[in-house]
Amino acid sequence: MIDSAWVCENGWQILMLLVDHFQLVGLSLFIGAVATALMVLMVLWQPSLSRPLTYISGVLFTIPSLALFIFLMPLTGLSKTTSIIGLSAYSLLIILQNALAGFDNTPAEILEEARAMGYTRFQRFVSVELPLAMPTIVAGLRTTAVTLIGMVTVTAVIGQGGLGQLFVTGLTLDFSTPVIVSLILTVAVALFFDFAFYIAEKYLFPWER
């Protein structure tokens, strides 16, 4: 089923695609997280912004991915930028929803206690609200990372897509090896991200369970 000669011959290229894949996911996740952080700060400053911002990220999330990339193409071309913009846009909803839920679910009595102990508003945010919201925020990043790893392959239509390009190769050559290799590696990358997050969560939030 797998032509091992092909795999050996194209080993270097496969590796480069793998690196590409990591890069696309990592950068999109990072940009999504930074954008979300800004939105969260806006909501903390003006709570009424919570609904419209969630709504906008929701609308972005519902645009079919293929359509979004094709729509972006005239603007940014067949570049990494195009795929990163698209992927970052998709990451917003999950990260934002989790972040807002994280802040909402901070127990009221704990915030009250912090107030009673004489924490200033800033101290309360930095040393109580934010650390307590972090596990939910990171859980959102984890879900988003795994979602993006699958979604990256779609950007193969604009000549990007990391391992997704192997799907296109396999399809055009009517040859199953690249497809299977790509599939295995994509799943492996997803598992790797998921596990890395799991370890990070255990290490960062020792108070949880």
Added chain:
Amino acid sequence: MLRFENVTKHHAGKSAPAVSGLNLLVEEGELCVFVGPSGCGKSTILRMINRLDTLDSGRISINGVDTQETDIVTLRRHVGFMMQKAALFPHKTVEENISAVPRLLKWDKRRIAARVAELMTLVDLPTELLTRYPNQLSGGQQSRVALARALASDPPIILMDEPFGALDPLTRERLQDELISLHKRLRKTIILVTHDMEEAIKLGQRIAVFEDQGKLVQFDSPENILARPENGFVRQFVGNDPSLRRLALMKVSELNTLEDIQGMEIASLANSNLYGHGETAFKLVINNNREPVRWISETEATPPKLTLVCGTNSLQTALLEILNSPSGVAVQVDDHGRFKRCISMAELHAALQQNRKDCAQ
């Protein structure tokens, strides 16, 4: 000295005031309990002290200084606060929780470490727990940490909002006892809110009984509240038969010894002395250090389990021991765990009669 002058508060959107025209003076070093039915405004009154709730009019002052004129953060860092659900920071270790306020006050590291160690001893927690997180502690331990945290910066005033409400009865009783002895040692002004009259009577040097809308009905010592309730509301709140509550207020050490104890006999068995109650078939085994060891029985196969009371226990505890023990007496030991005597029902009865006579005068 904590003084409320004409303090009034309305909750937004409600016509009835939450607190109306409250005047109250809590002495320095006093353990004062606010008691009243749920929703009577007692918590609001407590929370107005450190300005968690605002007041509409009137004045609250600490040692003559208006709290409204104190910087809010400074005020709160110098008033200890403990609430019902312990409310420890779940993401901070026990050490970090206890040292939270000293850190805010920018104490140096060595002073903080010394203070934390001191507090752990004070609330009777082993130092191994310092690195634990709150969810790794039992409810009782969490309450102890919360208490240590409230005491951390050595504030002159401590506010407690139903601090033991969420604990099981046994743990609650133990923590109440410890709070009393802590208060005796530290001489802090403590204001504790509860809806439990029994707790109020046990803990309070003075009790403020509140009716709905934060109306202060009676502010007096527990003895006087039991003996002379101000009105029907207080009488009802105290309960129809205050005898049991009076027993809770009296200490075993205050009992007069009655003659009838002479019915006890002493026998010798191997290395032990036996104390037996004239009519029952149980004898108490006492070792050479005069410490009671267990009951033995001549007729029944299984003698009752031995439990002890000491001078600081209440007569209510002694009564429970008597009722639960088939031997019909409570065994009292001294501070060193040595046998002192047995307490009988007749003695409790006599003590209660005497107390009633004293209060009537």
